[in-house]
Structure formats: structure tokens, C-alpha cells
Amino acid sequence: GSVSDMLSRPKPWSKLTQKGREPFIRMQLWLNGELGQGVLPVQGQQQGPVLHSVTSLQDPLQQGCVSSESTPKTSASCSPAPESPMSSSESVKSLTELVQQPCPPIETSKDGKPPEPSDPPVSDSQPTTPLPVSGHSTLSIQELVAMSPELDTYGITKRVKEVLTDNNLGQRLFGETILGLTQGSVSDLLARPKPWHKLSLKGREPFVRMQLWLNDPNNVEKLMDMKRMEKKAYMKRRHSSVSDSQPCEPPSVGIDYSQGASPQPQHQLKKPRVVLAPEEKEALKRAYQQKPYPSPKTIEELATQLNLKTSTVINWFHNYRSRIRRELFIEEIQAGSQGQAGASDSPSSARSGRAAPSSEGDSCDGVEAADAEEQAGPAAAKSQGGPAEAAPAPAPPQREEAPRPAEQAEQAEAPPSGTPGPDDEAAAEDAGPADRPAPAPSPAAPAAGEDAATSAARPAGAASATATAIATAPRRPSSLQSLFGLPEAAARDSRDNPLRKKKAANLNSIIHRLEKAASREEPIEWEF
């Protein structure tokens, strides 16, 4: 039905969302494969800019186009002809070629294999990033992302980290030249990669870039060159820095945010960064224990009591939820790789994607929170013989460490005690997404020294994630896989993992209890 609709009433490119564009790109590529290139381009492709503004080329990066200079076809993308977005057919052509090219895994990259297609990594999709790109490459990277097979994000980051450390290459350099991201983002990305299927198209881009970079036989050398150039430029600047007023842009790398424009007027405009005091964080965590999704009113109260701006409180909750979620992903991945030899440790394999949403697939987030509650609950519930007196007890220093997933599973199994705390009200009041779990304190677990917040912070959701993972998405290797040189990424499947099954079971019971708890309503008071 969707196909029929799409074929008979295609929307103009500009009206399509990223996801909506995917089918058209696929069709285009399919057409290419079947009929040869140069077939009429997808509507939007004619408007190169639609996909992304072609940022002005920046030499270094241009060269950074690195890997591809070698390849005639891709070279086009590096060569400046940018202003005129390459013809769509051209773009498709190169993409197709890329796709068909074998991409050896990093390990073999050094053995002088033929130039690989990798250069798209240098492309850019973020207008503001330093990534130098030609319209061509931009197009390519996006198409690649859209069509990329499931990538093992965890494995990729692992390898990238290895390569970087082995070669003494910094995250900043790597991020700015290869990914178009800042150091902090790179660090975060490398340390806590999300599973492929949890990533949006945009979020997948860095991973595709990393994969392509890994596939590049000269990746390290190029980065080393960059490093040298940067250093040179830096020295040069230092020496000839009589008039430092000029921003002296780093020659090689796209942008050097670090120095240069330091003493600028903008300083005055900047508002100081808010740094929450430990007690404040503590309080917020406690609040989170009881209400992962506090209502505006609650937020207001929290802000007032903590003497913070409401926006700060809101941001904190957003960030905290989001980060906990990521912690869970990592835990799961690690658990997966640990718990089973050779079994899928790949996040992606752990939960096979949105494509085949299992019933719980998306409840994951909620569950996670729920699970957190589950674990945290005890503490909260306990300390509050009644409605949330949640906080008072001087919280023991908490560490955000998460217990092994297995532990979680165990904990989760704790018999649901019948006296759910009052804070369940959260569910009702918050009117959060339906799938969102209401805090369900489970008296079962002793608050024993462990702070609720701590519990919340842990990957409680691992179980949920697992459940999700158990979903059955079939993974089909695609020709694209070869492009990314990921032989095994998609091939693994860990659904058999007993631990996962166990977790899934626990999860179900948790969800059940939470649902019950959620149906109750009781006000909560915040006291810190």
C-alpha cells in the first residue's frame, strides 16, 4: 500500500522528511542497478542544495578528501566543482560504485589495497561543521547513511579508539577532520555509542564516517599529516604572532575552535555555565527516582526549592534521561559481549531495529526508566513512609556506576512487594508518553546504603533493552555491507542468550507491576 501510494503520489523532495526520502533514494539506486546509471534523478536530487548546502571547501579537508583522491570516481567529489552540485546521476553513480566496492576491515587496510571509497567521510552534512565537502560527497554520505546496513557501532568505536590510541591521535583532530564534531562529542560518541537501530539518520552519520575511515588504508597517515600541518601552523602563528588579533585559522584542519578567537567581544554575551552543586544533583536525582517525567508543576517546585531556573531543571531531566539511556545501551552491549563468547555483542544485533519493532521495541526507554524506578524505588519508598519524603537522608556519595546487567536482572526479580509507594502519582500526573513507566517503588529491595539515584542511574533498562533485542528483526546482509567492511556486524545474533531471556522475563514482570502502580494516584511532595 505504501508503495502504491508512493508511486502514484510521490511527494516533492522538499516536502519529505529524511525518512521519507529514503525510499526514493533506494528507488534511485535500484534503478541504477537495473538500468544503469544516469537515470533520471530523484526529484530533489536535482536541487543539490536540498540535501545540504555545499559548504565551501577547506583545503585541508579537501585533501582530507583523503582517501578518495586516489579513486577516479570519488575524486570527483573532492575536486572542487562544488558550487555546482554534481549531477544527480553522477552522484548516484559514485554511490553505486562505492557500494559495490569491497571494503576491507581496518586491520587489512594497511596492506595497500586499492583505493577505497571511503572518502565520503570527509563530506559534511552539517553546514556549520568544518568538514569540507563538495556537494557530491555530501550527497554520498547521506545516501550511504540512508542505505547503510546495520553497523556495529560498538565495534566501530572500539576500533577507532584503538587506532587513535595506537597512533597517538587525538579525539579533537579526529573529530574535527573526520567527523566534523567537537572533541566532547567525539569522546561521548566513542565512549557511549548507541546501537545502530536506536540512531537517527543523523546520528548514524558519524558511525558511517568512522567505518569509512577505518576502511581507508591511509587513514592514519592522513590524520598524521593533518596533525603535522596543524602543528606547523601553530608554530608559525606563535612566531609570527605580533598581531594576534587575527583569528589565524588553522591551516589544515577545518576549524580550530580552541584558540585564535579568544579575546573577542562575544565574551560579554556569554552567560556563565551553570554548574550544579553536588547537593543539587543529588536532589534532582532523587526527584528523578520518583518522577522521571516530572510535570511542569513539579519542575517548578523543584526549581524553586533548589533555587534553579526551571529551564535548568528541565534540561537536567532531559539530559539525565537521555544519558541514563545510553548507559544502558553500553551495559547491554558489554553484557552481551561478556556473557557470550562470540555471541553478538553488537548493539545492533542485540536489538534488531525499528524495522521489526517487537512489541516492546519502543517501550524500551520507558522501561528503562521503569526499571530504574524498580530498583530505585525501594530506597525512595522506604525512606518515605509516605509520599515522597524522598530526599532527606543524606545520600551516600553516589556513583553512577551500573551494576552488571546480570545483577540488575537479579534485582529486578525481587518479588514485587505489595506496597507501592505513593509516588506513583507521577505516572498519572505527568501524562507522559503512554509507554512511560510510572515510578514504581518496590519495597522489596532494601535501600541499603545504595542511594536511589544511583540505582536510577544504572542501566536498569538493560533488561528492557534486552527484551527489545530479543525482537526478531531479521538481518539481511546487504551489498552495502561490503562497503562498510563489516562482515560480522550483522551476522551475529544473540537472541538466544539466556541472560537476555531472563532479563526479558524480569522486564515483563516489572512492566506489569509498574502498570499497576501507575494506576494509583497520590500527590508527591518534594523535600530536600
Next chain:
DNA sequence: TTGCAGTCAATATC
């Protein structure tokens, strides 16, 4: 409107 994903960039920590 709300929540989330993805980032940036300031700051903390190693």
C-alpha cells in the same frame, strides 16, 4: 507542547 536526539562548548578530571 513535549520529549528526544544530537551537539556544542565550558569545565572537570586524568
Next chain:
DNA sequence: GATATTGACTGCAA
């Protein structure tokens, strides 16, 4: 100096 953490912001989707 490099890396990790984290508050804030932007854009998107439901």
C-alpha cells in the same frame, strides 16, 4: 594537553 563530563541549545517528530 588530552579526554571526560555535563548544562544548554537546535531541530524534529508525535
